[in-house]
Amino acid sequence: MGKGFYISKTVGVVGIVLGAGALVTIIALSVVYSQEKSKNNENEVKPTDAVTSAPTTAPSNEPWDQWRLPQTLSPQTYNVTLWPRLEPDPTGLYIFTGMSSVVFRCVEKTNLILIHSNKLNMTKQPTLMALGSKPAPIIESIVMHTKTQYMAIHLKDELTAGESYELYTEFVGELADDLGGFYRSEYNENGVKKVVATTQMQATDARKAFPCFDEPAMKAVFHITLYHDPATVALSNVDSTLVTRTTFAATEVMSTYLLAFIVSDFGFIEQNIDKLQIRIFARQEAINAGQGEYALIVTGPILKFFERYYNVSYPLPKSDQIALPDFNAGAMENWGLITYRETALLYDKEISSNGNKERIVTVIAHELAHQWFGNLVTLRWWNDLWLNEGFASYVEYLGAAEAEPDWNVKDLIVLNDVHRVFAIDALASSHPLSSKEEEIQKPEQISEVFDTISYSKGASVLRMLSDFLTEAVFTQGLQTYLNYFEFNNTVYTDLWHHLQLAVDRNNNSLPKTVQEIMDRWVLQMGFPVVTIDTTTGQITQEHFLLDPETKPDRPSEFNYEWFVPISWTKNETTQPLYWLLNKNGDADEWVLANINVTGYYRVNYDNDNWQRLLNSIPVINRAQLIDDAFNLAKAGIIETTLALRTTLFLNSETEYMPWEAALDNLDYFYLMFDRTEVYGHMQKYVGRQVKDLFDYFTRLTNWQDVPQGHTDHIKANLRSTVYCSAIAAGGEEEWNFAWEQFQNATIASEKDKLRAAMACATEPWLLNRYLKYTLDPEKIRKQDATSTIINIASNVVGQPLAWDFVRANWEYIFKQYGGGSFSFSNLINGVTKRFSTQFELQQLIQFKDDNAHIGFGSGSLAIQQSIERTNANIKWIEKNQKAVLDWFKNPS
Numbered sequence: 001m002g003k004g005f006y007i008s009k010t011v012g013v014v015g016i017v018l019g020a021g022a023l024v025t026i027i028a029l030s031v032v033y034s035q036e037k038s039k040n041n042e043n044e045v046k047p048t049d050a051v052t053s054a055p056t057t058a059p060s061n062e063p064w065d066q067w068r069l070p071q072t073l074s075p076q077t078y079n080v081t082l083w084p085r086l087e088p089d090p091t092g093l094y095i096f097t098g099m100s101s102v103v104f105r106c107v108e109k110t111n112l113i114l115i116h117s118n119k120l121n122m123t124k125q126p127t128l129m130a131l132g133s134k135p136a137p138i139i140e141s142i143v144m145h146t147k148t149q150y151m152a153i154h155l156k157d158e159l160t161a162g163e164s165y166e167l168y169t170e171f172v173g174e175l176a177d178d179l180g181g182f183y184r185s186e187y188n189e190n191g192v193k194k195v196v197a198t199t200q201m202q203a204t205d206a207r208k209a210f211p212c213f214d215e216p217a218m219k220a221v222f223h224i225t226l227y228h229d230p231a232t233v234a235l236s237n238v239d240s241t242l243v244t245r246t247t248f249a250a251t252e253v254m255s256t257y258l259l260a261f262i263v264s265d266f267g268f269i270e271q272n273i274d275k276l277q278i279r280i281f282a283r284q285e286a287i288n289a290g291q292g293e294y295a296l297i298v299t300g301p302i303l304k305f306f307e308r309y310y311n312v313s314y315p316l317p318k319s320d321q322i323a324l325p326d327f328n329a330g331a332m333e334n335w336g337l338i339t340y341r342e343t344a345l346l347y348d349k350e351i352s353s354n355g356n357k358e359r360i361v362t363v364i365a366h367e368l369a370h371q372w373f374g375n376l377v378t379l380r381w382w383n384d385l386w387l388n389e390g391f392a393s394y395v396e397y398l399g400a401a402e403a404e405p406d407w408n409v410k411d412l413i414v415l416n417d418v419h420r421v422f423a424i425d426a427l428a429s430s431h432p433l434s435s436k437e438e439e440i441q442k443p444e445q446i447s448e449v450f451d452t453i454s455y456s457k458g459a460s461v462l463r464m465l466s467d468f469l470t471e472a473v474f475t476q477g478l479q480t481y482l483n484y485f486e487f488n489n490t491v492y493t494d495l496w497h498h499l500q501l502a503v504d505r506n507n508n509s510l511p512k513t514v515q516e517i518m519d520r521w522v523l524q525m526g527f528p529v530v531t532i533d534t535t536t537g538q539i540t541q542e543h544f545l546l547d548p549e550t551k552p553d554r555p556s557e558f559n560y561e562w563f564v565p566i567s568w569t570k571n572e573t574t575q576p577l578y579w580l581l582n583k584n585g586d587a588d589e590w591v592l593a594n595i596n597v598t599g600y601y602r603v604n605y606d607n608d609n610w611q612r613l614l615n616s617i618p619v620i621n622r623a624q625l626i627d628d629a630f631n632l633a634k635a636g637i638i639e640t641t642l643a644l645r646t647t648l649f650l651n652s653e654t655e656y657m658p659w660e661a662a663l664d665n666l667d668y669f670y671l672m673f674d675r676t677e678v679y680g681h682m683q684k685y686v687g688r689q690v691k692d693l694f695d696y697f698t699r700l701t702n703w704q705d706v707p708q709g710h711t712d713h714i715k716a717n718l719r720s721t722v723y724c725s726a727i728a729a730g731g732e733e734e735w736n737f738a739w740e741q742f743q744n745a746t747i748a749s750e751k752d753k754l755r756a757a758m759a760c761a762t763e764p765w766l767l768n769r770y771l772k773y774t775l776d777p778e779k780i781r782k783q784d785a786t787s788t789i790i791n792i793a794s795n796v797v798g799q800p801l802a803w804d805f806v807r808a809n810w811e812y813i814f815k816q817y818g819g820g821s822f823s824f825s826n827l828i829n830g831v832t833k834r835f836s837t838q839f840e841l842q843q844l845i846q847f848k849d850d851n852a853h854i855g856f857g858s859g860s861l862a863i864q865q866s867i868e869r870t871n872a873n874i875k876w877i878e879k880n881q882k883a884v885l886d887w888f889k890n891p892s
């Protein structure tokens with residue numbers, strides 16, 4: 001799955017910086033700068049009464065009370081026919097009906113067929129047929145287990161090991177607007193309401209579309225047939241023969257979570273590359289406006305790149321990508337039919353910004369990368385999700401760089417993934433990449449592993465691995481892994497094994513095996529800070545914790561020591577890799593370490609070396625030094641004023657990365673101090689620092705021509721900033737105008753910008769009204785509800801309102817949006833990130849206690865992490881407020 005929704009950094013920071021109008025331009029400038037850089041009717045359905053529901057009893061050791069399927073049956077092929085109704089029935093319900101037969105082999109004799117089925121009502125007594133010579137046992141009873149989401153079919157006699165059987169079911173389900181399983185998305189086109197039937201199976205919702213053995217290792221071949229109106233198009237993973245009943249060819253052997261089927265009246269554009277058909281689908285209006293063109297242009301080169309990178313041809317005859325008005329995640333890699341949120345696929349030349357374009361190309365690359373890694377070869381169980389998602393999150397930059405070679409896209413992983421996940425992985429309440437299979441069982445536990453650690457830490461450590469093995473060796477191992485396991489399932493150590501074979505084949509000299517090195521990064525949480533003392537040549541490592549007074553929540557068999565590959569330079573010359581294998585090591589003449597931040601660790605130096613680096617910071621590492629310094633200061637390892645001093649050189653900085661790193665870190669100061677005296681002095685300082693940059697851009701671009709207020713000529717890259725300023729400066733009239741524009745907008749990225757800008761309002765009642773809109777899907781789509789609340793919370797005025805709102809409506813929010821994987825942890829982090837007082841800490845703990853009976857779903861860990869972060873903030877402010885104030889008064 002692609003990462004969840006995307007909170008524009010610009011908007012977050014703009015909300016805070018607004019006070020002094022001039023500073024808004026910083027952000028605008030960094031955005032403009034990144035542009036500069038880029039140059040370079042049998043309708044009635046009656047339930048059958050042969051199927052009963054299990055009474056609610058205490059869980060037992062019976063198989064239907066276990067979350068994992070028994071290994072007794074193995075599915076081979078499914079024939080699934082589904083008929084979604086795009087008009088409501090007389091009671092106002094949208095439904096779909098279906099028939100499904102599954103052929104499975106009995107591996108071990110059993111008198112129980114346990115198959116996943118969730119929220120489906122059987123409309124006929126299921127039947128069982130034997131495909132071998134012996135007759136099938138008679139069905140004794142059928143019981144639905146709602147909690148574990150099984151249909152249990154009890155047989156009078158046993159199934160015979162080695163024999164195949166066919167189970168046939170007929171059923172009805174609701175085509176709800178709940179963003180999971182087979183669901184409904186709605187939109188308006190030319191004043192007409194239109195309905196799309198679409199799917200999101202990952203992780204555990206295929207069972208909501210038809211009864212199936214819904215685990216990733218239960219791979220099978222699927223024959224899908226859809227009934228639909230002749231005026232609509234039906235799509236699925238594979239090619240089809242046409243007309244109103246669309247029957248698709250057999251799929252490859254694949255996992256249930258990668259299935260997709262869609263009925264819509266969308267338009268499309270297409271291109272063929274070496275017999276491979278590439279199509280982009282979206283609302284007709286969007287296709288006619290050319291919004292799919294950018295995606296179509298970049299898809300071919302990215303697919304070709306991955307074919308070379310993996311040395312495996314694209315496994316399917318076609319590649320469809322479709323943009324949906326309602327979609328919970330960022331995108332989903334369904335095999336051959338990738339689904340996207342509109343903003344992750346559609347691009348408008350006039351209106352969308354470079355940021356939108358960059359996101360589109362990286363999300364496309366991420367999903368295409370999964371077509372092999374994840375789809376062709378699939379991890380056996382969800383506990384290894386980090387390898388699937390971490391891998392795609394790493395190579396998305398490689399794929400995007402292929403499509404847009406002039407953008408320096410590869411550098412962005414440092415800001416978007418490494419720095420971002422450092423912030424979470426530095427908490428004592430973080431968690432290791434790898435979990436035990438038995439720890440990840442229930443759907444909500446599975447949903448919880450889709451987090452920043454899996455994606456961004458996964459990406460960071462794989463990038464480090466590829467770097468120290470060299471890309472040539474890494475890809476060799478990857479290629480044999482994919483070839484060996486195609487159409488099959490693996491565990492993460494299978495990849496290590498193939499990488500080791502490649503290492504050995506190349507006589508690569510590693511100090512330890514791939515597995516030994518990687519165990520330390522995968523099985524224990526956190527990361528080290530490496531301290532280099534240039535006066536003694538000593539080098540040491542320590543587990544980096546944001547709050548040094550905390551202890552890690554869990555013990556580590558490796559004592560929180562890592563095997564650290566250290567790249568370094570001396571006198572601007574790259575030196576051979578140094579391996580720090582213990583707590584301590586020796587080396588002479590260290591100057592600058594962790595070149596390009598390819599290593600997943602922070603670096604500290606002795607004071608003299610810091611001074612030397614500050615005096616002449618090499619370009620490539622400026623962003624990293626800033627980020628390391630600020631975080632070392634947060635953890636109390638160096639003085640905060642030393643960190644602030646890394647921003648002194650910004651007055652002559654014209655590169656995007658260092659500014660972005662500085663802004664990300666100063667953002668923390670704004671959050672902590674925007675309600676105190678420090679704020680004014682800080683504004684003045686940052687204003688001075690940015691002046692030269694400002695002048696530089698005035699010479700470089702005509703960005704100043706941007707008219708004030710809301711007009712149609714606002715330059716694409718500045719839209720967010722200008723909209724936000726206008727709303728902040730305005731009152732009800734301006735807000736209502738923006739709301740109307742939002743409702744009328746037909747370009748998703750434009751809609752998103754307006755939605756974010758409305759959160760910049762400064763009148764509390766406007767913000768409160770806006771918060772209420774998030775409870776009404778007619779006003780704010782469900783997919784956008786949590787990100788809207790977060791936008792409001794990043795506004796200093798909106799923060800306490802959003803927090804009150806979340807507390808008051810937790811139950812509703814949880815029930816409505818609890819399925820979303822990322823949105824919950826994002827929501828909790830978003831509304832609490834400014835917390836820095838005892839009072840706020842108490843409120844947070846109270847909130848946790850008060851809602852324990854409802855739960856926090858995929859946000860459980862986020863609550864714990866917010867508490868820890870608030871504690872750290874309280875201590876930090878106590879310790880630093882005076883020094884920070886003094887420094888901003890007299891920076892040096």
Ligand SMILES: *[C@@H]1O[C@H](CO)[C@@H](O)[C@H](O)[C@H]1NC(C)=O
Binds near residue numbers: 078079101103247
């Ligand atoms: C499934 O459908 C395919 C294609 O329509 C057909 O050839 C096959 O016999 C069907 N199999 C079963 C088990 O119904």
Ligand SMILES: *[C@@H]1O[C@H](CO)[C@@H](O)[C@H](O)[C@H]1NC(C)=O
Binds near residue numbers: 095174
């Ligand atoms: C399934 O059955 C339940 C209980 O009878 C009913 O509430 C629900 O509406 C049915 N769903 C559909 C889609 O018919």
Ligand SMILES: *[C@@H]1O[C@H](CO)[C@@H](O)[C@H](O)[C@H]1NC(C)=O
Binds near residue numbers: 307308311312313
């Ligand atoms: C795999 O590599 C071999 C050797 O370089 C090459 O001949 C072949 O075309 C490659 N296959 C694909 C699918 O890239």
Ligand SMILES: *[C@@H]1O[C@H](CO)[C@@H](O)[C@H](O)[C@H]1NC(C)=O
Binds near residue numbers: 487489
């Ligand atoms: C899948 O891989 C396992 C080994 O991990 C092997 O035993 C099995 O035969 C493979 N299955 C197929 C269909 O290749």
Ligand SMILES: *[C@@H]1O[C@H](CO)[C@@H](O)[C@H](O)[C@H]1NC(C)=O
Binds near residue numbers: 505
């Ligand atoms: C690795 O070493 C073996 C034995 O010394 C040698 O035959 C082989 O050519 C070497 N392989 C590479 C890729 O250097």
Ligand SMILES: *[C@@H]1O[C@H](CO)[C@@H](O)[C@H](O)[C@H]1NC(C)=O
Binds near residue numbers: 571
């Ligand atoms: C650094 O390298 C330059 C050019 O190679 C040389 O002139 C200079 O003396 C070196 N400085 C040190 C401190 O070694």
Ligand SMILES: *[C@@H]1O[C@H](CO)[C@@H](O)[C@H](O)[C@H]1NC(C)=O
Binds near residue numbers: 567574595596620
């Ligand atoms: C660091 O990155 C730059 C630009 O991407 C690249 O040219 C350089 O070779 C990298 N240096 C190392 C040591 O990997």
Ligand SMILES: *[C@@H]1O[C@H](CO)[C@@H](O)[C@H](O)[C@H]1NC(C)=O
Binds near residue numbers: 737740741744
């Ligand atoms: C939005 O659309 C409505 C109906 O088409 C129109 O009356 C209204 O003027 C539009 N508003 C804006 C701000 O464009």
Ligand SMILES: [Zn+2]
Binds near residue numbers: 370388
């Ligand atoms: Zn993914």
